[in-house]
Amino acid sequence: MGKVLIIGAGGVGNVVVRKCAQNPETFTEICLASRTREKCDRIAAELDRPIDTAQVDADRKEEVVELIRSFGPDLVINVALPYQDLAIMDACLEAQVDYLDTASYEPPDEPSFTYDWQWPYDGHYKKAGIMALLGSGFDPGVTNVFCAYAQKHYFDEIHYVDILDANAGDHGYPFATNFNPEINIREISAKGRYWENGQWVETEPLELKETYDFPEIGPKDIYLLYHEEMESLVHHLKGLKRIRFWMTFSEKYLTHLNVLRNIGMTSIEPVEYEGKKIVPLQFLKAILPDPGTLGPRTKGKTNIGCVIEGIKDGQRKKIHIYNVCDHQECYREVKSQAVSYTTGVPAMIGAMLMLEGIWKQPGVFNMEQLDPDPFMERLNQHGLPWKVRELPVE
16 A cells, blocks of 8 residues: 555564554555654564664654655654654645644653644644644543544433543563553643633642542553644533543652652753763653563453443443553564553554545544544454443443
């Protein structure tokens, strides 16, 4: 169907390129690019089919444009850092090629998760006749599609949404993050935020805590965070009264995080050390275990989904739509733990639907704006099967 350029060779990039390589009828040619070409070459050497590799600094639009023009992709999959979204979007606009990412742009000097920088590209992309698909990971991504699917098939109006992200995996380290430590800790350390009755409500970091009994992994403590998929969903769900996002953390994890925060190691403000400016959080990232190495030692499961309540045919209704993923099964398939797998597979599926022309129109789109049915069908086919259970309405 087409050629794809994948930018980023971390944990998620590893999953994306392996899943694309499994589907040669759609991804006819693949190029994997990163700041460190050796990482791309190591992944490429383990694949069953040949792919191209390249070195690129994704902070530099000119380098990305040059790579796009030399390889000639039909689509660029951005699984680099969220700081680099705008440079890659600008490059795609200049080279007139479709774009896909898995997380909203985030400025390096401000822990802010918003689409306000990317949505304004809509008119430019429409004029160029190209498409940008934002947030084609799991959350954001699959959770948006779960909501769209529920709105299409289960509800006349959706009133309440709770997005629940549970990771019951154990990697054996005293403290490590399952994806980029810098992004992960910035996200957790930020103030919480949820939408209710037409306005945003802000909370202190990890202030709100509940317990939820997850299918296949049992009761877990969940904490309210702000997550960017809520920002688009509030515009696209009919009748919405409240939407919140919750994530699980162990007491051990939070104890370590609190100590690191109390001594300043999670700060993004530069400090001077031996005549050099260093960012404490970036130094912490350098000494923590690389998330890409956690795959072989992580055991357990993830459960990510949405609890949705609303009205159908005049009656109140409540469902839980979710996926359960096994860390060890993911590692056997693509040499990755489930956190990278659950982000990488939806990126591949979004790209697949764009290349096949099923999700294909000029402009900038969030996942819930497109027909959810083909995406939900592909989740079952490519390793992320989902379930729906009816819940009692309290």
